[in-house]
Amino acid sequence: MTKRTPMAYTRRKALFSATVVAAMAPLFAGAQTPDTDDERPHYVLGVDGMACPFCSFGVEKKLSAIEGVAELETSILAGTVSVIMAPGKTLREEEARQAVEEAGFDLRDFKDISADDGPGAS
Helix, strand or coil: CCCCCHHHHHHHHHHHHHHHHHHHHHHHHCCCCCCCHHHCCEEEEEEECCCCHHHHHHHHHHHHCCCCEEEEEEECCCCEEEEEECCCCCCCHHHHHHHHHHCCCEEEEEEECCCCCCCCCC
């Protein structure tokens, strides 16, 4: 029986790991986030009164109940909520205002920033 040195074992293990990673890379390449943000309407809502994580949770909870909302990101410091909709869905200002008011806050601004990113935008 041949005694293996730790260095030989380490090299084999590294070679095996590199081979597995190289073989699996194509599988994970498809798992990356698709480049479909152009197809997903994006809005930024200005919300007055959010002062803590509990406040932002309440706003997010109400906004996430709107059909088509895919992602939400809240900035307490800026007093904004970024809303990304599912492809083909839109957010109406009236819906956003109602959700924000049901959470106990005031909607001060509603911007459709996906319109700014479209063709011809500078």
